Amino acid sequence: MTEQRQSIEEIVRADSHVVEIIPSEYNWFPPIMDGLWKGERKTAEKLIKMIQTYLLLPYIVDDFESDHRERRIWRIEGEKRHHGFEECYSKNALKWNKYATTQTAIDLLLTLYTGPNKEQAAAYKTSFREKSDEEYNKKTTREKMQWVMEKKRQMYSLLEFLSENFA
Numbered sequence: 001m002t003e004q005r006q007s008i009e010e011i012v013r014a015d016s017h018v019v020e021i022i023p024s025e026y027n028w029f030p031p032i033m034d035g036l037w038k039g040e041r042k043t044a045e046k047l048i049k050m051i052q053t054y055l056l057l058p059y060i061v062d063d064f065e066s067d068h069r070e071r072r073i074w075r076i077e078g079e080k081r082h083h084g085f086e087e088c089y090s091k092n093a094l095k096w097n098k099y100a101t102t103q104t105a106i107d108l109l110l111t112l113y114t115g116p117n118k119e120q121a122a123a124y125k126t127s128f129r130e131k132s133d134e135e136y137n138k139k140t141t142r143e144k145m146q147w148v149m150e151k152k153r154q155m156y157s158l159l160e161f162l163s164e165n166f167a
Helices: 008-014 041-056 068-081 085-090 096-112 118-127 134-138 141-163
Strands: 018-022 059-062
Touching: 008 018, 008 085, 041 096, 041 141, 059 141, 068 085, 096 118, 096 134, 096 141, 118 141
Parallel strands: none
Antiparallel strands: 018 059
């Protein structure tokens, strides 16, 4: 009898604490204009790729709500049982650290921006400034989802802004 191996994604999906995994609402990105960056095209491309990667992340909904301590214990135990569990779970748009990393990428990208609409770029930069995860972690899972969906919508709008004159 041959033992059938489950993928780590299947293991995470089947875990009793995982309520659902909702795919990202984004799967296509507009082409970004060239020449909008202070001689830092390669850096800008890497930062844009980071934003796109975040937009592709699914929402992994668990049953811990705002109990971050219990979630952390569960993730550690999951990794002990299944190598790769933590890495798979971390590919989750609801994780604050994923947002914070993307927020930093947006800030740097817009610092490099030398395009014609500097005021609009500055407004985008301001709209992504979040102080810390303290308020975020107090939200229920559904509130986090709504918040992240709105931030993702703003990120996609930023990509559209950066592609506006592309032709």
